[in-house]
Amino acid sequence: MENMISVPMKARVDVPLEGEVSRLLPDQVGNVAGAHNSELQQRLLESGGRRDTLGPLKKVYVFWLPGMSCDGCTVSTIGATEPSIEELLTGALPGVPVMVLHHYQFQMESGDHFTLLLEQADAGALDAPYILVYEGSISDEHLTVGAEPWAAKGSLPTWAPADQRQRRSTPEWVRRLAPGAAVTIAIGTCATWGGIPASLGNPTGAMSVMDFLGKDYRSSLGLPVVNVPGCPAIGDDFTEAVTMLLKYMNGQGPVPEFDELGRPAWQFGDTVHLHCPRGAWYEEGNFAREFGGKECLAEIGCWGPVVNCHITERGFINGKGGCMVAGGACIGCMSPGFPDKFTPFYKRPPQTTPATTLSRVHGALTKPLRRTTQLERNREPRWRSTTPSGWAPEYDNVTIAHRTFEYFYTRIQYFRSELPGRHEKDEEKYSSGYVVPPEAAYGKEYAAAAGSQSRRGSQARHPSTAGAVASSRRIRDAPSGRSGVVTDVLSEPAR
Amino acid sequence: MFISSRVCGVCGGVHSVASSLAMEMAFGIGVPPMGLALRNIQLGLDFQIDNPVHLYLLAGPDYSQVVIERTNPSLWERAKKTETRHGNIHGFATMAELMTAFNPLTGKLYLEGLHMTRAPKEAYSILYGKYPHPQTVVPGGLSTTVSMQVLNETEIRIIRTLDYAKRGVFIWDDITQFFYDADPLYKQVGTRPKNMIDTGMWDDPFAYDGTYAGAAEWGDQRWATPGVIMDGELVTTNLHHINMGMEEFVEHAYYEGWENEGTPYPRDPAGNPLSPNHPWNKETKPRPDKRSWKDRYTWSTSPRWDRRVMEAGAYARLWATAAAAKMPHTRFLQATGTSVKIDTPQTPALPAMELEWKIPETWNAFERNLARAYHIVYSLMVAYENVQIAFDLMGDGENKVATMTEFRVP
CATH class of the missing domain: 1.10.720 (Transcription Termination Factor Rho, Rna-binding Domain; Chain A, Domain 1)
Known part of the structure; x- marks a missing residue:
């Protein structure tokens, strides 16, 4: 990775060249009006609200770099609520330093003004630690040597004449910024595992951040790459992981736990099936036969039982949504290997038929027991032979067999325990x-x-x-x- | 569908639906009415994320205090003295207050813009699993499990967003009028020829049959009429014509051409001729190259219609619908030939009101933002009407959301 393209920037001379100089930074930094995001962040820091930080850090820079991405993770992060992105940006949470976000879509500055902060981070000249966030796959810029990179940010060095500047590829930025970052976070399946750009064919040589930085990479806090997968990542998963890391950096909490693939362990410890509201349909052996069915989706091609994810528990946004909750079968978008290892979509995965057959057997035994029990449990003790409901025809399909069942059932239910009301005064x-x-x-x-x-x-x-x-x-x-x-x-x- | 959705994280849902439309045409299958009504709600909600983000997070800062005060001090002085026209609706008494609310990170409208994308995203997630990249789009409809609860939660969120959207129209009307009054030359900012193209969207649940041959007919039944506008004049509303005129060029992009690959589709299924540069005939062959402004300089290709540069999106949709005056769904919306009238119901903070977007005389940056603000209301009303249709269908027991057949690849 050392010979990864581009100019030998460490040997640069910070003196403008003679002759035509393209776009030197003016004294005033920012957009056309001289306004820039850091200034607004500073205003937030100074204008109250941040009296206490409960720790040494007042702010932490977050550099959000897009590689070969679709911006979907940005869009889903905007929707996060646990905490929201506004709360992180405005320092609303005690103990959490203000997040000074440097993002390609929401920055007021552009062009050379945009890359200025990145260059300062590269030179180690920032006044606070920074976190590097990478969205999208990393492209193989060996394939574009001497040409326009697949993905790039800025045209450097800023002091050089226009025709001598080189587009700086996003992988190059990662190579420079990752070692100094407090943490490097890969967001979304593209950045964490490779995702769709890295699927078979792969003309751009796409890979994940882990592939790019290697097994030995450690951030300045000593952490390997933190992975928040998903296509798109659940916004809350990301903001939650960042908040926990920011708190930890500020001495306010334990070091968050990560699994062997660098995922937040408390989020990705279980399969999505275990939290699925349709999982109980599976347990009783009921499976949707067509789209729109309310039963378990396993037989129309759901990969839920083998995919680490918790969208069915957390919901997609604000506790709402989630693929299987709405009726969409899992296609494994949180998993390494997506999409290749989960195609063809909507075809039953091989392990499904044996498993669902067993659960049908299990369901065939348990369902009658449950329904019989339910018949009696669906009534007040007062309603011995009739129900006062005007909604249903009389609910009197109680047979002798049912009464007998219920008699023994109650005996077992209250065996060695108190039947309510029996011995009360x-x-x-x-x-x-x-x-x-x-x-x-x-x-x-x-x-x-x-x-x-x-x-x-x-x-x-x-x-x-x-x-x-x-x-x-x-x-x-x-x-x-x-x-x-x-x-x-x-x-x-x-x- | 899942892969094509992931082309874009902002508009992925639309790609996903477009892909299922294509598959429906290939397999020759239609969609049950409930499936189409839900799909219309989906396409309506899709705009409730990128349009507010565009207006308040991306465009809004251009009109904010921090920018105007420094670039145009005289304008800022004027803003402090100018009262807003619709202060009683949006609550900002002077233009200066309004512009301050546009400030990034600290401004009320900026933060509200972030927040108000959530309600529609929630509704979207309830129906389609997640946003972006919906998980319930299938060929022949949707795989959403529809219930009273799902429709109720969707409707409530649409109404909450509608309240916000109605206010947005008046905010952007104030901004536009303030700049026009300050200096009529502002009307020239961002002027372009009035060339617009839109394929329309929101199919009639009872007219769409999924066939290419019928595209001209069911296209006209859409809530947004397909159309091409050339120099301000409506040229066609026929989806076949719109398709025929499309071409894509890579002369200035880092791709190789596909001239040597032949032309797999010289004609469309209806027998109309197609260009060798038609997207159906295209093959993507990336070839990284040095940037040269005279030769190749971008990764983006150049889509054209009749070899002309066209604008597309929210305002093209409004414009084509207004000019064609064919839109048949007049319960809340009406296309008059020169405008689109939107009859909005009462919402939590605002009374019922009729809004009217008129085709503007000059086509500039302000009008684009204003049209986008109207388009938010417009698309929400389409979603709202389709929720009512879905409720009615549910009452009739028409709960089927997808056509299930053995798909045979033709």
């Missing part, structure tokens, strides 16, 4: 109030009359007990609110 059982039973208030005759009307009145051995049975039944049988809560303290006096 009446005052505890009816928390809404303890009402004097009618027979206590009106005498034994009332209780006997009530008892003779009750269905099982004849079974009662004592009139007052019969009344008690009746009224306690009524509690269970009556739709709520029918006769208030009647307790079955019943006939304490009669006993």
Whole structure:
């Protein structure tokens, strides 16, 4: 990588050449009005809001370099909310230094003014540490020696006449800036693994940042390349990782944990299937047969069970969205090997059929058990034979088999534990109030009359007990609110 | 679709849909109405990210206090004294206040521009998984699981964005009028010939049949009428004609030509002649070269229509629709021949109002921004109308979102 194209800049002479000088930087730096982003950042730093930084760092530069990218990761980062990009830019978060973003789309400066800050970073002349962010694949500029690079930023050196300037390729910027960076972050599948530009064919020799910088690369904090993959990367994944790193740099938190491919381990530790809201359809053996189905998408070509990602848990933006949540099968865009190792899209991956067959068997056994249990669990204990719902025809498809099942089910459910209400005192059982039973208030005759009307009145051995049975039944049988809560303290006096 | 979407992170969704349209034509399959309604919502929401970003993050700073105060001190003095015309709607009393709000990083409109891309992105993610690069676009429709919840969450976000979009029209009207009043010469900034091209979009859920032969008919039923405008005059609205006129040249780009490869498509399926430089006949052969302003100097190719440079995008879409006056969906929108009337409903902060974008006399930088501000409202209303259609379809039980057949590669 040492012989990577372009001018021997370390030996440059900082004196303008004689003759035609193209575009020397004026005293005033910035865009046509002399306005530039750093100035606005400085204004933010000075104009309140940043009294405390909870640490030594006030600001950290972030250089966002685009290689062979589609800008998608920029677009998704704009949408991030955990934290938002505004919060990072304006220093809204205590303990997190202000992020002075140097981005090709949002910079006010252009041309030589744009590359000035990059050159200062290269020369080690910045007043704060910097983070290098790379979006897009790194192109192989061996293929363009002597010609226009595949991807470039700026035309240097700025003091040279126009015809002696050379376009500086983005890989060259990475080569210069990566060693001095506090951290180098590759964002998006192109930068982390190679992505679409590096898929088979690859006329530009595209590769990832790791491929380019090599196994031995360490940033000035001693970290290898940090990878936040995704096509596009989830904006929150990136801002979260940056925030954790900024906090760490500011002495405010632990060093974030990364997995063996440099991904934030807390984000990419599990497969996307494990957090998938459709995963339970898989477990019961139900699979979508057509597009738009609400069941598991495994059989229309979802790679979710083998791809490290958490979009189904985090959502894509602000907790919303996510491929499988919406109905899109996973095509492995977070994975190394995308897209080649996941094509043809919408064809069932080979491991799927054996796995889904097993889950169908599993589903065939568990589903009847669950549905039978659910039938009873979908009702209040009060509704023994009817439901008060006007929405459905009477919900009375309860068979003897179901009753038997339910009897044993309850036995098992409450084996060695308390069936609610069984041994409670009446005052505890009816928390809404303890009402004097009618027979206590009106005498034994009332209780006997009530008892003779009750269905099982004849079974009662004592009139007052019969009344008690009746009224306690009524509690269970009556739709709520029918006769208030009647307790079955019943006939304490009669006993 | 997944690969072609990844051509661009800003407009990937549109490429994805264009790719599925192409496949539908190749396989000869249509799309169920629910699939098309949802696809229209998708295409409407697609613009709610790049248009606000363009207006408030990219173009906005050009009119901001930090820039105007230093480049045009007299203009800034004037701005401090000038009252805005629509202060009661957007809340900025003077032009200076409005320009201060355009300041990068600290300005209210700048930060709001960042924030207001989120609601439509959320709606987009709810329906299509993620933005950019939607995950639910398939040949023959979508693979979105549509439910009451999904449509409700989408509609709410469209309404919230609409509130913001309505305000934007008045902000950009104020900016335009202020500069015109200050010096009529500002009308010459960024003037170009009025050459515009747009293929239209938002297919009628009940008219689109996915065939190339029928393109001229279903094209006219779109919410945005296809069209070519040459020197301010509408030339055609026929999608076949628009396709025939397209060519792509690489004389000044770092590519080799494809002259030696023959012409695989001398005619389109309807029998119309196609140029050897038509994109269908193109082959991409990169060849890095030294930059020379006389010879090759860019990686970008030169697309042309009838060998002329054309503008495309938001304002071309409005212009062609307005001039053609063919747009059949008049529930909220009306194309009059000289303007597009947009009937917006009441939203959280603003009452119902009718907005009208008129075809401008001069075509310059201010009018482009203003047209873009109108286009945000326009595309949101298309999305809103299609949400209503989707609700109605759901009521009728028409929940099918994609045509599922055995695809046979022809």
